[in-house]
Amino acid sequence: MLKTEPIMINFGPQHPSTHGVFRMRVTFDGEVIVDLEPIFGYLHRGIEKLCESKTYTQIIPYTDRLDYLASMSNNFAYVMAVEKLAGIEIPERAQYLRVIVAELQRIASHLIAVGGFLNDLGAFFTPFMYMFREREKILDLFEMVCGQRLTYNYMRIGGVSHDIPPEFLPALKRFVDEMPGYIDEYDQLLAENEIVLARSKGVGVLPADLAINASASGPVLRGSGVRWDIRRADPYSIYDRFEFEIPVGKMGDTYDRYWVRIQEMRQSVRIVRQAMAELPQGEVRAKVPATLRPPQGEVYARIESPRGELGFYLVGDDSPHPYRFKVRAPSLINLTLLRDLCIGWKLADAIAILGSIDIVLAEVDR
Amino acid sequence: MGVLEQFQHWLLGYWPSWAAYLVPAIVAFLVLSSFILLVVMAFIYIERRGVGRFQVRLGPNRAGPLGILQPVADAIKVLVKEDIIPSRGDRRIHWLAPIIAFMPALAIFAVIPFGPRAIFTDINIGILYIIAISSLGVIGVFMAGWASGNKYSLVSALRTVAQLISYEIPLMLSIAGVLIISGSLSMVSIVEAQSIPFILLQPLGFLIFFVAATAELNRTPFDLLEAESEIVAGYHTEYSGMKFSLFYLAEYTHAFAISAIVATLFLSGWKGPFLPPALWLMIKVFLVFIVLFWARSTLPRLRVDQLMGFAWKGLFPLALLNLFITAAEAIIWPGFPWQLLILNLLIAALLIVLWSGLFRVAGERVSFHRYGRGIAKGMALTFRHLFRRPITVQYPEQRLTPAPRFRGNLLVWDEERCNGCRACARACPVSIIDIETKKGDKGLIVETLEIDFGRCLFCGLCVEACPVAALFMSRDYEQASYFRESLVVKKEQFIAAEKRPSAYAYPDLEAEMPPQTLLAPPKEKG
Incomplete structure (x- = not known):
């Protein structure tokens, strides 16, 4: 009888498929994973502590730099927390604009997630490039609105920084008309592709009870068949006014996580279309004192970011700075499932599973 | 008689025999390698531009008109790079590996006929020679993976061997069908036997050969040993400079060789109307190569166990069946009339349907309406993108106007x-x-x-x-x-x-x- 010995391979912190500076210490038996230890913290910048010395407005650009693929969502969750703490009412038009940009951001972020996942499966950048093309259009729209393409700093306490320029709505209209066609193209390229199916179906199955126990959220949770979307479960802003469905997977495998993201893009287009149609006129920013001093108290506000439940916990103490600033980062919590998902699968699957969880290291480490 | 032998015979009349054998060999090597280098450059250029267009990019277009000098620029860049040998690697094997990987690919060309008489040496076991030589390159790859002292490379080396064993057998069996029809192992006779291209008489054999050859070339979807996203270029992770370029060259030379073999065995080689024979062969070679990188820019990668399962459970039995059917046809209709073409196409389609019905993709039985269709749909989509306007711009010359609200770099x-x-x-x-x-x-x-x-x-x-x-x-x-x-x-x-x-x-x-x-x-x- 031949005796085999396990081999330990270190993936990362520099590796093309770890989506940032993330490290996995994986023990293999041949190509089969017997143990996996995720190691993170390489991108820790101490943002939570840093923000305790900034004023409430100054923190907004820092939230851009948490989940840099979904800065708008981060802005959104943070300003919601502050508004809840200070008791500020937001004008209707600002609410609608926030929803429009947040849903566009969800599409942009899912495009990267799906494109990156396909790259992890070994596609030679083609799906990735196609998806980048559509993301580019969204970035064009964001640039039009707020002047930046990645770190938007668009939302303000009490509204948004600027009203949309006149050319925005026609461009947005064109985008939402085009987008479903592009999603069909992705389906044509990927959804029936036998290799994609073979690589992702049944791989890295996350059972619903484990997902709930691990506090997973977002497409990772919904891929396992749990119909939990904060836009519905705990409606914030004006999400109770829109019609949309929550796509859920059946198996909880990597394919379902991919599929849920594709379907969510379709739903986001639907929401943007409704918000565009109902967009009221009026102010985009409530009157807020220049130096905001929220009262004493603590508050937790959460939104459904593209990666899951993104929450900001703030403690106010009558001063211009928050006493405590804490981020509930969905990437980090979803990432803790990695070991359970990977054990027993092969080397190539570990990469695919990591890609299907869709992490952003800047958010994991903060 | 090939060109090389004629040259040797002529020389034997004047020179001592050792010189008469050595000199033509050196001349042949120089002529061949410079020709191959030229074709490989064309391959690299076509692939880089072509993949660019598949991905709605412009592709490299800076070096020379239309970027035609890009392969030269690439080569110079690679050659001037520092040559690194890992301290924990095996120096000698590390040095030897690229050479061993490259030489077999080059040696294949000795028996490729570029025309009825334009062949270096028409040995009567040409195809057998190819099979024997072409798998040798894998040893170089294995050595590289071992000598690098890198775990990624080691995994890649092990994958290479597993892949070779799985693919070599269907590859050989699929050629056997061709050999039965042509009745000869010599490459020239095989081409001459093709009054109808064998792709029509042997559609199933062609498919199996093409897939197996893609695997032997380590091209997507079978590029397991490079697997950028998993094992970071695998066996050549630790290679740089000249040695890396030799691996790179070996890969493309091999691609050229395999394309030429496909063209010779199944696409009637040099035969074709009007144009000179060598040109016909090159046209067919480039067509085959375009299909190779078209697949590369469309498909993701298979997993190790899936790849081996596919080879052993899919290609191997099909190749065997194909061999039996061809043998039976050889007994019933010894002349291989053209009417057989219809029958064989039907048989091929039927066998693929039946066989794929036995397969399970991720636990689900695949029926024909899905098997192969998903891949075909994807290929069609990338093909359509070839005709779309690229979305990238020529940056410093062609500038984009930022939004009026753009938050730029200086206040x-x-x-x-x-x-x-x-x-x-x-x-x-x-x-x-x-x-x-x-x-x-x-x-x-x-x-x-x-x-x-x-x-x-x-x-x-x-x-x-x-x-x-x-x-x-x-x-x-x-x-x-x-x-x-x-x-x-x-x-x-x-x-x-x-x-x-x-x-x-x-x-x-x-x-x-x-x-x-x-x-x-x-x-x-x-």
């Missing part, structure tokens, strides 16, 4: 309006604005103004905070410096700078600004 400061209130400095989240003022006749005069753009977030909060409209974001988007200190911009520089204020926080300015360049909707060309 525009208006000295006249600034009253030195320091609101911007207070608003800045990273405290990079440094203003010192002194009392003047009408109010405060700014004495020093320093902003460290090396740390700027471009958040725009300073501009929003300014009560007197003296600070603007700029619409420039290029910033580069070798020194960190030069990113600290001082008052004098602000005054001297060319002012291109952005409309950020000043919507009134927007009206006269040029419109933002938006990504145009993709038009089908023409």
Whole structure:
């Protein structure tokens, strides 16, 4: 009888498929994973502590730099927390604009997630490039609105920084008309592709009870068949006014996580279309004192970011700075499932599973 | 008789026999290798441009007209790089591996007929020679993986061997069908036997050979040993400089060789009307190569166990069946009339349907309406993208206009309006604005103004905070410096700078600004 010995391979912190500076210490038996230890913290910048010395407005650009693929969502969750703490009412038009940009951001972020996942499966950048093309259009729209393409700093306490320029709505209209066609193209390229199916179906199955126990959220949770979307479960802003469905997977495998993201893009287009149609006129920013001093108290506000439940916990103490600033980062919590998902699968699957969880290291480490 | 033998015979009349054998061999090697180098360059160029177009990019177009010198530029870049040998690697094997990987690919060309008489040596076991030689390259790859002393490379080396064993058998069996029809192992006789291209008489054999050959070439979807996203280039992770370029060359030479073999065995080789035979062969070679990189730019990669399962459970039995059917046909219709073509196409389709029905993709039985169709659909989609306008631009010459509100890299400061209130400095989240003022006749005069753009977030909060409209974001988007200190911009520089204020926080300015360049909707060309 031949005796085999396990081999330990270190993936990362520099590796093309770890989506940032993330490290996995994986023990293999041949190509089969017997143990996996995720190691993170390489991108820790101490943002939570840093923000305790900034004023409430100054923190907004820092939230851009948490989940840099979904800065708008981060802005959104943070300003919601502050508004809840200070008791500020937001004008209707600002609410609608926030929803429009947040849903566009969800599409942009899912495009990267799906494109990156396909790259992890070994596609030679083609799906990735196609998806980048559509993301580019969204970035064009964001640039039009707020002047930046990645770190938007668009939302303000009490509204948004600027009203949309006149050319925005026609461009947005064109985008939402085009987008479903592009999603069909992705389906044509990927959804029936036998290799994609073979690589992702049944791989890295996350059972619903484990997902709930691990506090997973977002497409990772919904891929396992749990119909939990904060836009519905705990409606914030004006999400109770829109019609949309929550796509859920059946198996909880990597394919379902991919599929849920594709379907969510379709739903986001639907929401943007409704918000565009109902967009009221009026102010985009409530009157807020220049130096905001929220009262004493603590508050937790959460939104459904593209990666899951993104929450900001703030403690106010009558001063211009928050006493405590804490981020509930969905990437980090979803990432803790990695070991359970990977054990027993092969080397190539570990990469695919990591890609299907869709992490952003800047958010994991903060 | 091949060209080489004729040359040797001629020389034997004048020179001693050792020289008469050695000199033609050296001449042949030089001629062949320079020709191959030329074709490989064309391959690299076509692939890089072609993949670019599949991905709606422009592709490399800088070096020379239409980027035609890109392979030369690539080669020079690789050659001048430092040659690194890992300290824990095996020096000698590390050095030897690229040579062993390259030589077999080159040696295949000895028996490829470029025309009825244009063949170096028409040995009567040509195809057997190819099979024997072409799998030798794998030893070089295995050695490289072992000698690198890198775990990724080791995994890659093990995968190579597993892949070779799985694919070599269906590859050989699929050739056997061709051999039965042509009745010869010699490459020239095989071409001459093709009154109808064998792709029509042996459709199933062709498919199996093509798939198995893709696997032997380590091309997507079977590029397990390079697997950029998993094992980071695998066996050549630790190679650089000349040795890396030899691996690169070996890969493309092998691709050329395999394309030539496919063209010879199944696409009737040099045969074709009007054009000279060698040109016909090259046209067919390039067509085969285009299909190879078309697949590469469409498909993801299979997993190790799936690949071996596919080879052993899919290709191997099909290749065996194909062999039996061809043998039976050889007994029933010994002349292989053209009517057989219809029968064989039907048999091939039927067998693929039946066989794929037995397969399970991820636990689900695949039926024909899905098997192969998904891949075909994807290939069709990437093909359509070939005719779309590329979305990338030629950057320094072709510039995009940023949005009127663009938050660019330098601030525009208006000295006249600034009253030195320091609101911007207070608003800045990273405290990079440094203003010192002194009392003047009408109010405060700014004495020093320093902003460290090396740390700027471009958040725009300073501009929003300014009560007197003296600070603007700029619409420039290029910033580069070798020194960190030069990113600290001082008052004098602000005054001297060319002012291109952005409309950020000043919507009134927007009206006269040029419109933002938006990504145009993709038009089908023409």
